[in-house]
Each structure stands twice: as structure tokens, then as C-alpha cells.
Amino acid sequence: MKKILIVDDDPNIRDYLVSLLEDNGYATNTAIDVRDGLKIAKEYKPDLITLDLEMPGEWGPRFYRQLSQDNELKNTPVIVISGLSGNDYAISKAVATLSKPFDREELLNIIKENIV
Amino acid sequence: MAENILLIEDSAEHAVALQLYLERSGITISIGTTTEEMFSKIRTKEFDILLVNPFLNGKSISSEIKELKNSIPLLQVIIFCIKQNLNQAMDEVGTHAINFLEIPVNSKALNLAILHARKCIANDKRIKIYSERLADLEHDRTLYHQLFNEVPCYISIQNKEMRLIGSNILFQKDFGNEVGEYCYEIYKHRTSPCPTCPVIKTFADGKSHSTEEVVTALSGQQYHVLTQTAPIFNDDGGITQVMEIATDITQIRQLQGHLSSLGLMLGSMSHGVKGMLTALDGGIYQMSSGLQKNDPERIEKAFDLIKQMADRIKKMVLQILYYAKSRKLEYQTVDIVHIFKTVISTVTNLARKNCVQIEIDIPDSLGDMDIDSNWLQAALVNLSENAVEACIYDKAKNKNHKVEFRLWEDNNHRVCLSIKDNGMGIDQETRDKMFTLFFTSKGSQGTGLGLFIANHVIQQHGGEIKVESILGEGTCFEIYLPRKKAEESVAPFGKPIEKLS
Numbered sequence: 001m002k003k004i005l006i007v008d009d010d011p012n013i014r015d016y017l018v019s020l021l022e023d024n025g026y027a028t029n030t031a032i033d034v035r036d037g038l039k040i041a042k043e044y045k046p047d048l049i050t051l052d053l054e055m056p057g058e059w060g061p062r063f064y065r066q067l068s069q070d071n072e073l074k075n076t077p078v079i080v081i082s083g084l085s086g087n088d089y090a091i092s093k094a095v096a097t098l099s100k101p102f103d104r105e106e107l108l109n110i111i112k113e114n115i116v
Numbered sequence: 117m118a119e120n121i122l123l124i125e126d127s128a129e130h131a132v133a134l135q136l137y138l139e140r141s142g143i144t145i146s147i148g149t150t151t152e153e154m155f156s157k158i159r160t161k162e163f164d165i166l167l168v169n170p171f172l173n174g175k176s177i178s179s180e181i182k183e184l185k186n187s188i189p190l191l192q193v194i195i196f197c198i199k200q201n202l203n204q205a206m207d208e209v210g211t212h213a214i215n216f217l218e219i220p221v222n223s224k225a226l227n228l229a230i231l232h233a234r235k236c237i238a239n240d241k242r243i244k245i246y247s248e249r250l251a252d253l254e255h256d257r258t259l260y261h262q263l264f265n266e267v268p269c270y271i272s273i274q275n276k277e278m279r280l281i282g283s284n285i286l287f288q289k290d291f292g293n294e295v296g297e298y299c300y301e302i303y304k305h306r307t308s309p310c311p312t313c314p315v316i317k318t319f320a321d322g323k324s325h326s327t328e329e330v331v332t333a334l335s336g337q338q339y340h341v342l343t344q345t346a347p348i349f350n351d352d353g354g355i356t357q358v359m360e361i362a363t364d365i366t367q368i369r370q371l372q373g374h375l376s377s378l379g380l381m382l383g384s385m386s387h388g389v390k391g392m393l394t395a396l397d398g399g400i401y402q403m404s405s406g407l408q409k410n411d412p413e414r415i416e417k418a419f420d421l422i423k424q425m426a427d428r429i430k431k432m433v434l435q436i437l438y439y440a441k442s443r444k445l446e447y448q449t450v451d452i453v454h455i456f457k458t459v460i461s462t463v464t465n466l467a468r469k470n471c472v473q474i475e476i477d478i479p480d481s482l483g484d485m486d487i488d489s490n491w492l493q494a495a496l497v498n499l500s501e502n503a504v505e506a507c508i509y510d511k512a513k514n515k516n517h518k519v520e521f522r523l524w525e526d527n528n529h530r531v532c533l534s535i536k537d538n539g540m541g542i543d544q545e546t547r548d549k550m551f552t553l554f555f556t557s558k559g560s561q562g563t564g565l566g567l568f569i570a571n572h573v574i575q576q577h578g579g580e581i582k583v584e585s586i587l588g589e590g591t592c593f594e595i596y597l598p599r600k601k602a603e604e605s606v607a608p609f610g611k612p613i614e615k616l617s
Contacts, residue, residue, distance in 0.1 A: 010391050012395035016395065016398020016399075019402050019405065019414075020398075023405055083389075083391050083394070100390040100391060100394040101396070101397045102397075
């Protein structure tokens with residue numbers, strides 16, 4: 001089973017993503033901020049990560065920079081899911097950037113295409 | 117010049133002789149032999165010169181001649197008579213005639229007399245025209261003065277030193293009739309010309325310039341004005357004065373302020389709105405998948421989430437609607453000391469990082485007060501941050517920068533808070549403008565919204581802000597708030613700020 005790490009500070013959105021992804025046959029794990037996310041990513045070694053941009057403490061782009069410095073994790077595809085407008089270039093190497101509220105089918109398709 | 121001459125003489129032979137002589141010189145004349153004829157001819161035709169013998173058939177008609185001259189002032193009278201009567205004629209007619217000739221009339225003397233009469237006629241006509249023009253001029257002057265005075269803008273005329281040398285009624289009403297004072301002193305209480313003075317520019321290039329300013333009237337009321345200038349040229353084409361017209365656009369700015377803060381609020385909320393909508397999507401998804409799977413636990417959880425999100429969205433929409441209308445405050449009873457400690461704690465990090473000392477003089481307890489804590493805290497945090505920033509941006513060396521917070525209760529049972537820094541201080545102009553929308557002294561670092569909203573929130577609470585500042589020495593804000601909800605709601609915008617004496 002492919003593993004997806006969800007990084008978002010909003011518990012309702014984490015719950016939503018967990019249900020949606022598990023219902024579609026993925027295993028999930030969640031993190032509430034950047035520091036938590038990096039720690040869990042190292043242990044969990046997800047096949048894909050969904051990342052919010054604006055969170056208390058450090059923001060999403062910092063997570064991505066640190067992720068790409070880790071040899072084991074740097075090739076993990078990241079999908080940005082954020083409420084910030086004009087966020088397309090915040091993380092240019094993300095495989096996709098979705099705006100909240102996002103389209104379920106679109107997210108599932110992107111995951112299917114990018115998960116190895 | 118073809119003037120009309122009337123000759124009155126009882127001797128027909130002498131009259132014809134004079135007529136022949138004058139007609140030879142190209143002058144046509146009418147002849148009469150009696151007083152009655154004199155009057156009737158004058159009535160039917162306009163004559164310029166009356167050539168008259170004042171002794172008709174041995175009887176003096178001097179009084180009739182004078183009467184005629186008085187009724188037609190432009191008529192020039194030339195008298196001729198026999199030598200023995202000349203003295204009497206002069207005595208009787210006097211200055212009503214311009215010349216007295218002796219019979220037999222010397223032709224040169226007659227020519228000269230007519231020439232003289234012509235000159236007098238021309239002069240009299242000119243004077244008449246001039247006095248008519250003068251009356252028109254006076255009328256126009258009054259009219260233009262009235263127009264100048266009644267223009268619904270502040271008009272001032274300034275010389276090269278920026279001294280006021282004239283102003284209209286509206287200007288004098290709101291700013292006083294201080295001829296000779298400096299424009300920048302009267303309008304802005306400054307001690308030097310404003311940096312972007314449009315009057316200086318107009319003196320330099322002779323063109324019209326425009327700026328937007330905040331000026332303070334005698335009453336303390338502040339006005340947003342749009343200023344426009346125009347050069348006033350002297351006869352040599354040099355600019356000796358500049359006229360400045362300032363139009364009051366306060367209402368437009370207030371409306372703009374409301375609209376833009378509404379826009380700002382919507383902008384700052386959009387992130388939260390998007391999160392809520394996503395969570396709502398999540399609730400709906402879990403509800404439908406729970407129903408499919410017949411999973412009561414999931415259905416219940418989803419329903420709770422949907423309910424929660426619906427409530428939050430409802431509250432937010434209502435807030436926006438309130439805000440768009442009148443921004444009512446939501447009062448709650450809070451512990452005064454707790455609120456202010458929370459405010460201070462928001463700036464302690466910023467202060468510590470920049471080596472700004474924080475001094476706090478707050479009693480253990482001051483009881484409760486009724487406020488909208490969200491709005492009021494935001495306002496106080498803004499003032500506190502400004503104080504710390506005034507220290508950070510102060511370039512003065514050898515200064516132990518600090519911000520002092522004091523909290524007490526005054527004799528009117530008002531809650532008083534002072535925030536005092538020893539930072540860079542602010543000048544009078546900044547102090548006048550500081551609470552206006554989009555005014556910032558922080559360049560690109562500021563939005564010009566913070567103090568505008570802070571001031572408005574404190575006014576809505578029935579409170580007031582006082583500011584005291586010395587450039588280079590620091591600034592002190594004092595905030596006075598009633599403990600209980602203000603009875604009357606304050607007008608939405610624009611109450612003037614009092615200054616500490």
C-alpha cells in the first residue's frame with residue numbers, strides 16, 4: 001500500500017484528507033507543522049506528501065527546502081494544497097499546486113499520476 | 117468734427133453775416149432770433165455749441181442761458197455782445213460760458229472760440245465715457261470680489277515667502293484672517309515650508325501644481341484637501357504671487373477609507389474562508405462516504421463537522437455584513453490588567469530582539485471593563501508596536517531605548533493607559549496626519565491603516581487618544597477608555613484628535 005504524508009495545521013482538513021485517501025486505498029500519516037512533518041517524513045518515508053503553505057511557525061516552502069536536502073526524501077513528490085492565492089510559484093518544483101477548496105477527483109488523479 | 121451750432125442774435129443782418137463767415141469755414145449753423153426760438157430749436161435738435169447774444173432786443177437773457185447750460189451740461193456757450201454790455205454779460209453768465217466776444221466779432225477770435233469749444237466738448241465726452249467705465253469697473257470689481265469670496269474652496273494668495281496676502285471668506289472662517297502669516301504655519305502648524313509645496317513649484321515653473329494634504333483648522337478639525345495652484349503674473353510677465361485653491365475632499369476620503377478597510381478585511385479573511393470551505397467539503401465527503409458504508413460513527417462525526425463549519429461561515433458572513441454597515445462592537449466583560457498584559461506580551465519578543473527595554477507600571481488589579489476585546493486589543497497592539505519601532509528606527513546613538521507602559525484609573529473612573537517611548541519622535545505635521553487613512557511615516561514598511569483603525573476603534577469605545585511628542589526625544593500616547601459601554605455610538609469617522617498641552 002502506498003503511503004501519503006499529510007502536512008496541514010487544520011485538523012478538519014487533515015481528517016478530510018485522511019478519509020479521502022484511505023477510502024481510495026492509500027495509507028496515511030499526518031503532521032501539524034513543518035518540524036513535525038520533517039520528523040515524521042524521515043521515519044515514515046512516504047511515497048507522496050501533501051503540503052499546506054501557511055502554518056504556525058515555519059511555512060511550507062521551508063519544509064520543502066529541508067526535504068530536498070535529505071537524500072532519502074528529496075525525490076518524494078509534493079502536492080501543495082493551500083488557501084493562499086497566487087501560490088503557484090511558492091514551491092516551483094512541486095508536482096502540482098491546488099487551491100483550497102480543492103477538487104477531489106483532481107487531487108486523486110494527480111496522486112495516481114505521481115505516486116511511484 | 118461736425119458739431120451743430122445754434123446762433124441766437126436779434127440782428128438778422130449780423131446773424132447772416134456770422135453764418136456766411138462760418139459756412140465759409142465749412143460749418144453749418146442754425147439761426148434763431150428770440151429766446152423762444154432758442155428753446156424750441158434746442159428741444160428739437162441736439163446742439164453742441166450755443167453762439168448767443170445775451171441781450172436780445174435790449175433785454176438780458178442771461179438767466180435763460182444759464183438755465184439751458186445747467187440742463188444740458190455738455191452744451192458749450194459762446195457769448196458775443198457790444199463792448200458796453202460785455203462787463204454785464206460776464207458778470208451775469210460767468211463760468212456758464214467759455215468765451216466772451218465783442219461785436220463786431222473778430223473772425224480769429226471766433227475761430228479760436230469754436231476751437232476751444234470743440235476741445236471742451238471732446239474732453240467732456242471723454243470724461244463722461246470714463247466715469248461710465250469707472251462705474252462698470254466698480255460693479256465688476258464688486259462682482260469678482262463676491263465670486264472670489266463665495267467660491268466653496270479655500271483660496272489663498274501667497275507671495276514668494278509663502279506669506280498669505282489674501283484669502284476668501286471660507287478660508288478666513290476656518291483658518292482666520294492672518295494676512296502676513298506663513299501658509300505652512302496657518303494650514304499645518306509647521307515651522308518650515310512643506311516638502312512638496314505646490315506653491316514653490318508654481319513660482320519656479322509658472323505652471324499649475326496639485327497635491328493632497330491634511331490641514332488643521334482653527335477649531336482643531338482636520339480636513340483632507342486637494343490643493344491646486346495658479347501663477348499670478350505682473351505687468352512684466354513675472355510671477356509675483358501664486359493663488360492656491362484647496363478643495364475639501366474629507367468626505368470622499370472617509371468613504372474611501374471605509375471601502376478600503378472593508379476590502380482589506382475581506383482580503384485578510386480569504387485565507388480563513390478557504391480553509392472553512394475546504395473543511396466543509398471534507399464534512400460533505402465524509403457524510404456521503406459514511407452513508408455509503410453505513411458507518412454511523414463517521415456520519416455523526418461528519419455531521420458535527422458540517423454543523424461547526426456552517427456556524428463559523430454564518431458568523432463570518434454576518435460579521436462582514438455588520439462591518440459593511442456600521443461595524444458594531446461586540447462587548448464583553450474582561451479583566452483590565454489581563455487584557456493589557458496580553459497586549460504588552462505581544463511586543464516583548466520584538467523589543468528583546470532589538471535591545472529595547474520594556475518597563476511596566478501596572479497595578480495588580482483594576483477590576484473589569486466592557487470592551488470588544490478583539491478590536492481593542494488589535495488597536496493597542498498597534499500602538500505598542502509603533503512605540504517599539506520608534507525605538508528601533510531611531511538612529512540616535514548612546515541612548516538606552518525603552519518603552520514604558522503605565523495603567524491607572526483617573527478621577528472620572530476612566531481606564532487610562534500610556535505607552536511612552538524614547539525613540540525618534542514625530543513632527544507636528546506627522547502628528548496632524550497620523551490618524552488619517554493611508555498616511556504612513558514608515559515608507560514601504562507601513563500600510564497607513566494601523567493608526568487609522570486604532571483611533572477609530574478607541575473612539576467607538578467612547579474613548580480618546582492623546583499624543584505628545586518631541587522630535588528626537590520620543591512619543592507618548594495616552595488612551596482613555598470608559599469602563600462601561602458608551603451610551604451613544606460615535607460617528608463612524610473623523611472626530612479630531614486632541615493634543616496634549
